[in-house]
Amino acid sequence: MIYFTGDTHFGDPRVLRLDKRPFANIVEHDEVLIRNWNQTVGTDDEVWHLGDFISASGGGCPELLARLNGRKHLIVGNNDPTTTTNAPGWESVQHYAELRHDGHHLILCHYAFRTWNQMSKKSINLHGHSHGKLKPLPRQYDVGVDGQELRPVTLEVLLKKKRVVAGGGDMHE
Template sequence: MHWFTADPHYSHDRIIGFCGRPFPDVAAMNAQLLAECRAKVQPDDDLWILGDFTAGRSTDARRREVRSIFHTLPGRRHLIRGNHDEDWVHDLPWDSVAETADIVVDKRRLFLCHYPMITWPGARHQGLQLFGHVHRNWMGSRNSVNVGVDVWNFRPVTLPEILRRAAGLPVNPLWDQVEPGRAWPTVLCAGCGRILDPALVSGHAVVRKGRIVVAATGETIVTLGTAMRGWLPEGRHVCPECTGGYLSVGEVTLPARFVFDELRNRAVPKGK
């Protein structure tokens, strides 16, 4: 599995004030950042840190502390260089160090850079760009997502999480100027972030008033529990695979007088 994060700023005490991080001191911040990584990233996973592993005045004590933190990070560790990453940070025994990376995860092309970009390799073909650098200033756009710790509760994230967030972000208003005629699809699944064929949208499901319904007819497929309503915003489309998955989770309850039809993979009135 691949995990993505950016801008942890390990052992940088001033970042707490700069970004309003909810920690009493740098020791508490380091502990939380490290705990989140160690709780999620497994030894065979890839951890991509998109810049600014640390920052601030480079004293001998800080270097020793940051080196110690580095050696306790799990997984295969990759650094995409940030503007605060000095040569001694680059020289740590990373599995890879680069200015940018162009990778494929779960058949989705990803372009990794410390900085947000307007266009990038693969952007014309639904490639997604991941970045950091801006901390809380910008979440990103439909195809360019901030993976910094300040907007992800100080934890690394996976591609499905990133895709779900991307699906709810606006298209960059400059996109048509830099890539004219390359319209970014506006119909994405709210569950997994996959691109839905606009010509077939009427056959997809859509979230309406706490229910997943057939977009074309309004027929109820399933009623969502409170927590799931927050996960699937009003008006968003849902692909058939995700719709089937939501029928199996505890937060989902079928409407009264409905049963689940295995063949049709949807709720239907009893007796029909």
């Protein structure tokens, strides 16, 4: 199974205030996100984290990666220091990726795009950065934890959510 997530901001107490995440402190926040991740993702699953993983002051990135299930890929975000990008435990680290999954061409970046590769051929843009506050374009999804019940999500779940929000119609066409 392949999962997508982003904007976990482990170790960064600013997210409690800025994003109104419902935790008393950053330790509680981090433990809930770790628990949610591991309840969702199996050890053999793949996870694409679309940026802003852990702050420089958040502690040891390798230790955190070791606590999280799955094979992890990082799409670098604006709050990912070299202690994150250079940490052992990532399968890959890049600023942008394209992949085929479940018959879809996916465009992965921390940032949402106005246009993206093969957009006219129904490719899908997955992003983070906006913390669920940006109105998406058709075939564009914010995979950050703020809009995904504080856990990684599959492409299938994202596509189903969009159809439900659209009143049962398919907004992808």
